[in-house]
Amino acid sequence: MTQPVRLIPLLCPHCQTPIPAQPDEVAWVCSNCQKGALLDEKKGAVPLNVFFHASLAAGKKGAPFWVTRGKVTFQERITYQGNEQKAMQDFWAESRLFAIPAFALPLEEAVVMGVKFLHQPIPMEMGKPAPFPPIVVPPQDVHPLAEFIVMSVEAERKDALKHLKFTLTLEPLQCWILPV
Ligand SMILES: [Zn+2]
Numbered sequence: 001m002t003q004p005v006r007l008i009p010l011l012c013p014h015c016q017t018p019i020p021a022q023p024d025e026v027a028w029v030c031s032n033c034q035k036g037a038l039l040d041e042k043k044g045a046v047p048l049n050v051f052f053h054a055s056l057a058a059g060k061k062g063a064p065f066w067v068t069r070g071k072v073t074f075q076e077r078i079t080y081q082g083n084e085q086k087a088m089q090d091f092w093a094e095s096r097l098f099a100i101p102a103f104a105l106p107l108e109e110a111v112v113m114g115v116k117f118l119h120q121p122i123p124m125e126m127g128k129p130a131p132f133p134p135i136v137v138p139p140q141d142v143h144p145l146a147e148f149i150v151m152s153v154e155a156e157r158k159d160a161l162k163h164l165k166f167t168l169t170l171e172p173l174q175c176w177i178l179p180v
Pocket of ligand 1: 015033
């Protein structure tokens with residue numbers, strides 16, 4: 001059975017202004033009060049903090065990301081040849097900052113961007129609101145995407161990875177508009 005699409009108009013949870021939501025969009029910044037809202041399938045739009053990165057003030061183009069710290073625990077690394085176990089354990093000894101693209105992007109490009117951020121994180125400094133493309137990646141998609149990114153980081157090591165078993169634990173997500 002097909003679900004009817006949003007019978008109730010979405011309202012900003014802060015100021016009740018209607019949100020001109022487009023299909024696929026899952027979060028917004030209200031045009032009236034500038035506060036964030038996230039689509040909840042049951043409750044409608046619920047409050048969401050959206051942070052704008054300080055470097056956007058310099059005229060840089062911004063795009064939305066789900067940002068969080070992630071802790072990886074490895075159970076097994078099996079390779080065809082070589083052994084990068086130590087490099088892997090050193091890299092993941094601390095929890096790492098993840099930035100998962102929240103805008104429309106082919107999976108491969110999203111993973112490449114996520115891997116780049118993992119290797120070169122930027123300080124999370126807040127700035128002023130700036131325009132950004134629609135937020136279409138729901139929070140529940142972030143964990144599998146972050147797992148893809150971990151796999152990609154590990155597959156890039158010098159040994160020939162055959163099999164990897166790990167657990168990824170993510171802290172609560174923050175929505176950031178970051179420079180791209
Ligand atoms: Zn509002």
